[in-house]
Amino acid sequence: MTRLEDDYDGTRPLRTIARIYRPQRWHLLAAALAFVVKHSPVFLMPALTARVVDVVVDHRPLRELWISAAIMAVVIAQNLPVSTIYGRQLSLAVRHTETTLRMGLTQRLQELSIGYHRRTSAGVLQAKIVRDVENVVEASRSAYDAGLAAVVTLVGAMVLTGINVPEFLPVFALAVPASAALIFTTRRGMNQRNASFRAEVEQMSARVSEMTHLIPVTRAHALESRELDRMNGTLTRVRQAGIRLDVLNTRFGALSWTMFQLLSVVCLVGAAWVAWTGFFPVSAGDVVMLSSYFVTLIASVTGLVGLVPIVTKGLESVRSMGDVLGANDVEQNHGKRRIDHVDGAITFDHVTYLYDEPGGDTVLALDDLTLDVRAGETVAFVGPSGSGKSTVLNTVIGFLTPWSGRVLVDGTDLAGVDLRSYRTHLAVVPQESILFEGSVRDNVTYGVDVPDDAVLAALHDANALEFVEQMGGLDAVIGERGSRLSGGQRQRLAIARALVRDPRILVLDEATSALDTTSERLVQEALGRLMKGRTTFVVAHRLSTIQGADRIVVMEHGRVVEVGGHVELVQRGGTYARMHSA
Known part of the structure; x- marks a missing residue:
């Protein structure tokens, strides 16, 4: 055609x-x-x-x-x-x-x-x-x-x-x-x-x-x-x-x-x-x-x-x-290998990425990043602004292609994969939940066809069922960009959307940074259920939200400077320990 x-x-x-x-x-x-x-x-x-x-x-x-x-x-x-x-x-x-x-x-x-x-x-x-x-x-x-x-x-x-x-x-x-x-x-x-x-x-x-x-x-x-x-x-x-x-x-x-x-x-x-x-x-x-x-x-x-x-x-x-x-900046998927099953093991093999600036200069965002993430493992990335955390998440999603090196999923290079098939096994919960004007059901089931029982179960696990029922149930209209909802409620709907997709890989980008204490607690509980058994990548400024991660990766200027668990990194007395004490 x-x-x-x-x-x-x-x-x-x-x-x-x-x-x-x-x-x-x-x-x-x-x-x-x-x-x-x-x-x-x-x-x-x-x-x-x-x-x-x-x-x-x-x-x-x-x-x-x-x-x-x-x-x-x-x-x-x-x-x-x-x-x-x-x-x-x-x-x-x-x-x-x-x-x-x-x-x-x-x-x-x-x-x-x-x-x-x-x-x-x-x-x-x-x-x-x-x-x-x-x-x-x-x-x-x-x-x-x-x-x-x-x-x-x-x-x-x-x-x-x-x-x-x-x-x-x-x-x-x-x-x-x-x-x-x-x-x-x-x-x-x-x-x-x-x-x-x-x-x-x-x-x-x-x-x-x-x-x-x-x-x-x-x-x-x-x-x-x-x-x-x-x-x-x-x-x-x-x-x-x-x-x-x-x-x-x-x-x-x-x-x-x-x-x-x-x-x-x-x-x-x-x-x-x-x-x-x-x-x-x-x-x-x-x-x-x-x-x-x-x-x-x-x-x-x-x-x-x-x-x-x-x-x-x-x-x-x-x-x-x-x-x-006529724009050439197109994601090429035609003719590439489709993925029907994902376990969730992600490997960063000497990944380097540079951003092009309007003036023609380039900025090094990732510098020779090498990291193996096991299937089902939760890895958190911390560091100052501009350290490369969001760039890591974008390479996992496939939004960015490394300038050099490879990102592998279960041993397969993402460069040769139809990213549309890969993303059906992935879910993203961003800092600002992206909702559209429509019903609760439409927003939670966006892109998937699941029965109402599964939607209600996802809302329950996302700590969202109570306020949804108060609004009028699955047919309740949430307003443009979820205007009828609070920030915490929008995040919990986004978590429910991720739950019904049953992803193998989960990306959490500052998912609780804009919430008050009560909302954060409810969202953290929901995220705990969502992360269970899934490969999870977390970016957060609040160190309290990532202390339970299997590994914490500390980044500076696009490079990994420390990797370990929370207790281990605090005892080591390095960059993470200084961030924690601050």
Whole structure:
């Protein structure tokens, strides 16, 4: 099956759009045929009107008048049913493509590394999935409508003009090159303005996302005015970029309208002069027909030219989506070995990892880490900030790939493993529990299919059953990000989620650091049940929470400086003992 990124070419956005719409070509063809029929009054009515005028001017038989009237009625009446067919076929093509774009972007985001997501604002990514796809859909729909209208009108007008007054064909042929030249000369400036405006809107999306997350901190410290000033600066830049773009669009529209109206006047006066002088045979009806055709054609071409801002915005959005579709920081799992069973033995074999900083420098996060963790063993990592503790956990999860060395699971190098299959045997309880708006059941069973009895058992073992029952049971809604719950309650739901997965490997990242004493006790009890019989990696600043670990690994500057049990390390009088006494 072709993936969206396979069709993407950021340097050729038009080709990219054509490839994306390829699966919908039959719907687009049916829409085009329906459009020709429904749009036929535009190019047939001037010719029929010319016949009516000639009947009056030349005093032809009234029978011709009634025939023309009947044909007009049929041509007009067909528009309603055929327009419905056109609208449905075009909608099927556009809406399917819209869903494909959003699903493709979402799928790519799920494949990109955690490092990519840490570097990229969630607000910016949201703008790409929502606003950029909307721009592409709007541009393609508008271009299809106006493009077909211009082409059908041009072809119909030229065919009927060629039949009735072939001498005027060159006049119509001049309008298309003139509009093409106008589009070509102004497109570059509009591309630049659209790119600038899109960048400012993405920054605004990121700032809004940041602001909403900071509202509790902002209100708690009376920083509303400062936050409003920051937001005002962002909105001001968006406004200025929007004004520049709007002015350019208005100037462009006025220029095209003026030019085409002048051409329309020239056509009308020229046709009237030819008919008056008898330069070649042109009837009064032909003058009316030619004038109507040219006005209609000019209106279509003007509408087509007026689409340039919309189409340019759509093409810019295609390029914008390339930030996701063209990103190379992808977790590669295709073709790698799947793991169906995990005992839980983890080996760090001379693991070194360096972080890339924005300026191009690198920071050593892990320096030749060598450590064997037995299946079912609990290992705690302690040390100052920046010592490499979180990097160790990220290599265990598979979020980070060592620059050198290996991480082995039951003797198998993670570099050759399909990490998705490996992670089905792993559970993570972070410092900030990640919950979503939904019921307790939805949050606890996220990603697994288990009966309610198992969910209730997990909630009991996680010390969460009591407050869940008080809320209304498994169907109780916890609010956005668990807003109806306290920090300790959110952590206990996260532990219940880990319990129902029955993982072999457990990662606890500061799972109790943000809790009060009572909540910490309840969470520690729940964690004790969760850790039993599982390989567990623990990072904690509170040394009291890891004293029961089988081994404690003390880290400094990415290196292991001490390993041992709590009592052993305290008696040794080294780094851990100093941390414990402090």
